[in-house]
Amino acid sequence: MKIRRIEIIGFKSFVDRTVLEFPDGVTAVVGPNGCGKSNVVDAIRWVMGEQSAKNLRGRAMEDIIFAGSENRRSLGMAEVSLVFSTEDGRVPAKYLDYSEIQVTRRLYRDGDSEYFLNKTPCRLLDINELFMDTGVGARAYSIIEQGRIGMILMAKPEERRFLIEEAAGVTKFKSRKQVALKK
Numbered sequence: 001m002k003i004r005r006i007e008i009i010g011f012k013s014f015v016d017r018t019v020l021e022f023p024d025g026v027t028a029v030v031g032p033n034g035c036g037k038s039n040v041v042d043a044i045r046w047v048m049g050e051q052s053a054k055n056l057r058g059r060a061m062e063d064i065i066f067a068g069s070e071n072r073r074s075l076g077m078a079e080v081s082l083v084f085s086t087e088d089g090r091v092p093a094k095y096l097d098y099s100e101i102q103v104t105r106r107l108y109r110d111g112d113s114e115y116f117l118n119k120t121p122c123r124l125l126d127i128n129e130l131f132m133d134t135g136v137g138a139r140a141y142s143i144i145e146q147g148r149i150g151m152i153l154m155a156k157p158e159e160r161r162f163l164i165e166e167a168a169g170v171t172k173f174k175s176r177k178q179v180a181l182k183k
């Protein structure tokens, strides 16, 4: 799965609809301090299902909604859509017929949260399953932020096992086993 495009509306500093394209090759995001580079990464992690406000550098989840500035009023909703190409075939069988997969997450200030897969409402579980064992996902190794390498090196073997299981493709089976055991 390869990220092709991200559309950001009302997420952190992106008050107006912003679309960023990721063509083949390397894409670098550059700009002065505080211009919103890390916010792009936060948006990617958030739309993939991140549940911890702290991991998104906030105190509460609603901190990701545009909070207003000197000349713009705050917004009541944030929405991010991430579009993946399925060319490499590394997607669950049910998505192989699509050339693109669009994942959307929306959050309202009153706390209501919505997820969509190819514009159809879905559960967080469906988003999690889509990304399991692909290396993509809110907690997987496709996003290596500042300090993460050090954390991986210093982690206890049991903690590091999570990354190895993701790479080996057993995360999905483990998760299903846990669900089955709970029933």
Ligand code: ATP
Pocket (backbone or CB within 6 Å): 011, 012, 013, 031, 032, 033, 034, 035, 036, 037, 038, 039, 040, 063, 064, 065, 066, 067, 068
């Ligand atoms: P650096 O080079 O220092 O790492 P950066 O480009 O990564 O900077 P970010 O951390 O992405 O910058 O952006 C920080 C900016 O985002 C700050 O100006 C902050 O006020 C703004 N910001 C964060 N959350 C919100 C929000 N909810 N509403 C409005 N602006 C926000």
Ligand code: MG
Pocket (backbone or CB within 6 Å): 037, 038, 039
């Ligand atoms: Mg930054």
